[in-house]
Amino acid sequence: MMTETPLNDTALWDGLRGIIRSRIGGWRVGQDILIHGHGLLSELLGEVSYVQLLVLNVTGRLPERRVADWIEGTFMCLSWPDARIWCNQVATYAGTLRASPVAAVSAGLLASESRLYGPGTALAATGFIVGALRSHRAGRTPAEIVAGFRRDHRTRAIPGFGRPVARGDERVVAMKRLALRLGFTVGPHLALADAVESVLMDEAGESMNLAGYLAAVLSDLGYSAEESHTLYAICVQGGLLACYREAATGAADSFMPMRVDDVHYTGPAPRRWAATD
Amino acid sequence: MADDPPKVERRAGQFAERVECGFWLERPAPDNPYVAAAAYCHGYDLRELLAKCSYWEYLYLLFTGRRCSPAQHGLLEQLGIALANPGPRHPATRAAISAAVSKADPVHILPLGLNVLGGAHLGAAEAGAAMMFVRRHLRRDPREEAGRRVVAVEVVDGDLHPAPGFGTRYRGIDRVAVDLGRALAQSPGAGAALAWAATFAAELQRRDCGGWLLPGVAAAALLDLGFHPKTGPGLFQWLSAPGLLAHAFEMSNQPLTALPFIDDSRYFIDDD
Numbered sequence: 312m313m314t315e316t317p318l319n320d321t322a323l324w325d326g327l328r329g330i331i332r333s334r335i336g337g338w339r340v341g342q343d344i345l346i347h348g349h350g351l352l353s354e355l356l357g358e359v360s361y362v363q364l365l366v367l368n369v370t371g372r373l374p375e376r377r378v379a380d381w382i383e384g385t386f387m388c389l390s391w392p393d394a395r396i397w398c399n400q401v402a403t404y405a406g407t408l409r410a411s412p413v414a415a416v417s418a419g420l421l422a423s424e425s426r427l428y429g430p431g432t433a434l435a436a437t438g439f440i441v442g443a444l445r446s447h448r449a450g451r452t453p454a455e456i457v458a459g460f461r462r463d464h465r466t467r468a469i470p471g472f473g474r475p476v477a478r479g480d481e482r483v484v485a486m487k488r489l490a491l492r493l494g495f496t497v498g499p500h501l502a503l504a505d506a507v508e509s510v511l512m513d514e515a516g517e518s519m520n521l522a523g524y525l526a527a528v529l530s531d532l533g534y535s536a537e538e539s540h541t542l543y544a545i546c547v548q549g550g551l552l553a554c555y556r557e558a559a560t561g562a563a564d565s566f567m568p569m570r571v572d573d574v575h576y577t578g579p580a581p582r583r584w585a586a587t588d
Numbered sequence: 589m590a591d592d593p594p595k596v597e598r599r600a601g602q603f604a605e606r607v608e609c610g611f612w613l614e615r616p617a618p619d620n621p622y623v624a625a626a627a628y629c630h631g632y633d634l635r636e637l638l639a640k641c642s643y644w645e646y647l648y649l650l651f652t653g654r655r656c657s658p659a660q661h662g663l664l665e666q667l668g669i670a671l672a673n674p675g676p677r678h679p680a681t682r683a684a685i686s687a688a689v690s691k692a693d694p695v696h697i698l699p700l701g702l703n704v705l706g707g708a709h710l711g712a713a714e715a716g717a718a719m720m721f722v723r724r725h726l727r728r729d730p731r732e733e734a735g736r737r738v739v740a741v742e743v744v745d746g747d748l749h750p751a752p753g754f755g756t757r758y759r760g761i762d763r764v765a766v767d768l769g770r771a772l773a774q775s776p777g778a779g780a781a782l783a784w785a786a787t788f789a790a791e792l793q794r795r796d797c798g799g800w801l802l803p804g805v806a807a808a809a810l811l812d813l814g815f816h817p818k819t820g821p822g823l824f825q826w827l828s829a830p831g832l833l834a835h836a837f838e839m840s841n842q843p844l845t846a847l848p849f850i851d852d853s854r855y856f857i858d859d860d
Binding site: 318319320321323324329330331332333334335336337339340345410411413414417418421476477478479480481568569570571572573574575576577578579580581582583584586 | 595596597598599606607608609610611612613614615616617621622623624628630631632633636637640641653693695696699700703745746756758759760761796848850852854855856857858
């Protein structure tokens with residue numbers, strides 16, 4: 312422990328100064344670009360889809376095409392042009408103030424890393440369903456798993472279930488349809504997620520949300536929570552750019568303009584800044 | 589499953605109809621309801637604040653709604669100086685420099701640097717975690733707490749991190765952070781958090797387990813100033829912003845070749 316690496320032993324950093332050591336790949340100037348042992352120009356280009364390449368970049372594993380197509384479907388369901396959606400609204404403000412599209416999408420992506428929706432939910436949703444399956448295999452029923460999670464985390468919310476604005480999630484239904492068409496079978500995480508959904512539906516009419524469905528299927532496919540979180544980091548970009556573009560091509564500062572009295576002030580009444588306050 | 593989809597319906601009546609604000613009042617211009625004619629911060633007219641209060645007093649007022657004492661004013665100003673420049677070797681500064689030299693749009697330099705500075709290692713997220721840590725342990729004896737953590741600590745990525753905001757840097761003592769932490773702990777505005785953290789850090793250092801790191805210094809000072817841990821990460825980013833910008837703009841007129849572009853012979857791909 313501490314005695315194994317004495318104070319001011321800088322060997323680790325000395326060995327890394329002035330070099331780059333990559334486990335992923337890099338540009339071989341004039342030859343090719345290597346990504347986890349695959350040649351981008353000689354092997355991947357024209358043969359794999361953009362999402363297959365994205366998954367390779369993030370995980371080091373090249374998925375089969377239907378997995379990439381399913382992930383692409385989830386990207387489509389996760390991002391669409393509606394400026395009421397919080398991250399989309401951020402991109403809209405960027406457009407109405409004439410920020411660049413890159414600034415808009417960057418700001419919107421940051422907003423999307425939320426505890427309530429977007430890629431920020433991947434860790435909690437995956438953590439829940441992976442832990443739930445472990446408990447289920449140890450003999451606990453879905454109802455007991457739900458009760459246990461609520462007790463341990465002192466919350467009623469179950470990650471991956473319920474939505475802020477609506478009850479139910481039509482995207483899950485559409486994605487299950489696509490999965491069926493792509494030949495996916497229901498794995499143990501998704502089967503348990505369906506069972507948890509039944510418990511929550513009976514109890515309060517709450518269903519699995521898209522994050523919960525994604526977490527279950529990606530876990531069945533062998534992706535870790537951190538891999539899923541990273542894979543979906545840019546998943547909302549489509550809606551962001553659409554909303555940005557609409558605002559950027561409209562009149563400046565015209566998105567939901569506010570009159571001064573549209574803000575309801577609840578603070579202290581006007582007062583003087585006395586020197587002795 | 590797909591044959592029996594859940595019914596989807598919008599939840600009713602849960603969102604506010606109007607935006608509320610508890611600290612900023614605007615008075616509309618008589619001839620245009622979209623234009624403000626005057627603005628008040630926690631009830632104080634902005635024009636009066638401009639004439640009568642310092643930037644740091646105003647900042648304190650903005651966030652807390654209270655006027656700071658001379659001691660708090662001093663501590664906040666000292667913290668501002670302590671955090672203002674992470675230095676040219678900090679990865680957040682290097683990110684800003686890298687973007688500046690590669691001629692990124694100048695408006696992006698600060699946001700991208702602050703994004704990097706948001707990290708859980710030596711960044712804003714660590715400052716927030718350090719605020720939670722210090723606040724949660726204030727009633728415990730800092731020496732005993734340090735002792736417990738020294739026993740349990742493990743080397744991770746070459747360093748010791750016995751608690752958020754405290755530990756080793758490059759397996760050594762971060763002497764600048766130690767000096768800054770000690771100085772702030774001696775400030776008339778220092779309170780229980782800086783005192784606790786100073787004792788905790790000194791005990792870690794005595795046991796060869798590191799000491800103050802900058803996020804820890806920021807955390808203790810922000811707690812003594814009365815800031816909530818949720819505001820800590822943002823304040824840490826904001827107070828660190830000047831240095832990121834200064835370093836980036838020092839380099840922004842330099843050619844692309846002003847930074848190293850590692851030679852192929854020193855770029856190793858493990859798959860090779």
